[in-house]
Amino acid sequence: MKNSTITTLLILVIAITIIFVPTLKAEDCSSLPALPSGTKMQKCNWEGLEVIWINDSKFPLYELGLYFSDGALSDSKEGVVGESETMFHLLTAGTKELSQAEILDQLEFYGTTIHSDVTHEQSTIKISGLTKDLPQVMKLFCHLWSSSTFPVKEVRQHKQRKRSELENLISMPSELANRAFRALSLKGTPYENPSSPTLESLNKITINSLTQKLSHFHSKVKKRLYLSGSQEVLAIRDILVNECGFNQKLNQEASFVRRETVSESALLDAPKIYLIPLANSNQAQIRIGRMLTPLEMKNSDLLSLTSNFLGGGFISLLMQELRVKHGLTYGVGSYAIPQHDYGRAGISTSTKNESLETALNLIANTLLEAGKGNFSDESLQNSIRYLAGNYLFGFEDPSLFLTQLIYYDHVERSYQELYRFPQTVASFSKEDVTNSIRSIFEWNRNTIVIVGSKALAKPLSKIGKVTIINHRTLL
Known part of the structure; x- marks a missing residue:
């Protein structure tokens, strides 16, 4: 009797499992x-x-x-x-x-x-x-x-x-x-x-x-x-x-995929400079960068290394130059992020009003020298090791990993590229990074946006023509 009861219970458990655990x-x-x-x-x-x-x-x-x-x-x-x-x-x-x-x-x-x-x-x-x-x-x-x-x-x-x-x-x-x-x-x-x-x-x-x-x-x-x-x-x-009605066999019209076409930005004689004046401001917010076209985004992993090497942490070129050597800012970051049909490359930092001209000149000079390959092999290898070392953490957080998968599918990249990222980054040469910096962060193709005191128009005019923008037009 006891064995019969146990058998019955086991059959019941199996039946419940079959009912409630989905099969593929x-x-x-x-x-x-x-x-x-x-x-x-x-x-x-x-x-x-x-x-x-x-x-x-x-x-x-x-x-x-x-x-x-x-x-x-x-x-x-x-x-x-x-x-x-x-x-x-x-x-x-x-x-x-x-x-x-x-x-x-x-x-x-x-x-x-x-x-x-x-x-x-x-x-x-x-x-x-x-x-x-x-x-x-x-x-x-x-x-x-x-x-x-x-x-x-x-x-x-x-x-x-x-x-x-x-x-x-x-x-x-x-x-x-x-x-x-x-x-x-x-x-x-x-x-x-x-x-x-x-x-x-x-x-x-x-x-x-x-x-x-x-x-x-x-x-x-x-x-x-x-x-x-x-x-x-x-x-x-x-x-x-x-x-939810997410039956795409019945609703075949739900197939729209957003696509756009963009043209390559023109090479200028000097960067476009905009100043957004704020009253009583003692600090200048600095944004430098431009839009990337699909052709410039073909090598996404090289863009990741390039932007990290320039401004991806304390050991980056811009951080060493602006903060460690000259004490002009607490932090600086750079990015080169591709989407499907366009991308953006940029540098973001801030400094005191009186040091704005110096900061901009240092950024321009750092980009110029890096674009000539005037940096040490050790500094590049440190950046490569940093990226490769942080790579595995992306798989530990399920939410972060889902975000990565969504992004890779959106830009039509294979998951194998995601898995091979450390090896791919390690394969890039100094020449690869040099050419990437010179191409992606070309100074004269940038837009420079400064938010700060109206008096900053004078030092900015030494770089090029300054356009004043009322902040309310941006709201």
Whole structure:
């Protein structure tokens, strides 16, 4: 009798496991190269929705990333800057069935949030938490995705907060400089507007426009799902396909992928210089850089090494020159980041008003000398070791790794390139880096944006023609 009872219980456990643990059909999934740690990955097809699954059962946790192949460029086309970002942010504002407070209470109960990020070319939603809660969290998300009403009160409050943030941007010179640099260095391109709203566009964002924007992303835009967790996370398949409506076999129109064409920036006799005056400012915010074309972005790993070598940490060339040798700043950073159809290269720092001219001359000279190869082999090898040493940390954080996968898919690079990054970076020669610096950070192709005292126009005029910009035109 006892053995019979045990047998019955075992059969029941197996039956429950079969019912509640999803199985993968061979025709739905294919294996991807395993991670350096040995963790397995698969690429699946859920009724036309492409799914990248990282089979990670170390902890009872999940990471979810939902990718949309359109972003803030759709706002520029329609003349309402920041509408996509606003729509994604207000997904939790309310539905006919649930108020914002009730939605936030449910998310808090499950220990999660719905985080969105909108760039010009793409948009993403990130959700994470305990694996056991994932089905219920996704049911809630699908309800929000299909039933958001963008209540008047919440939309008004959100717009008021954004308007206040913009009005107060003058008290945050660094943020103002970043905003100004995008607008001025990308002027005349599809990318010059911010992904967030402007004072003017806030007046154009309405409940109706937000509803239409949500419909655009649901019905027209191609999507891809990224999942990290044990096999239990696959239980959300039917929820996403049926309740969210992410069935791309039935909705074949949801195939739009944002693409743009940009031309190469002209080589000038001198950099374009802009000054955004701020009253009573004793510090100058410095932004230097330009847009990159697809041709200049072919070797992304070389761009990573180039920007890290110039301004990627304490041992970088610019940090050693500006801070260690001359004490002109607390920090300086550089970047060269490719997207799909364009990229941006830049240098960011700040200094006292009286040392602005010296700082700019040092930056220009550092770029000139580095572009001639006048740097030590040891300094380059230190940068290579730094990049290679930090590489593995990207696989330890599931959220960071999902972000990397989303980026590589977006720019159409293979995962093998991601895995081979340390070897690739180590293979670059001094000549490779020298040529890259000379090409990407060519001084006369740059836009220089300074936020600070109006008196800075005089030292800036020694470099070239200075254009004064009222900060309110950037809001």
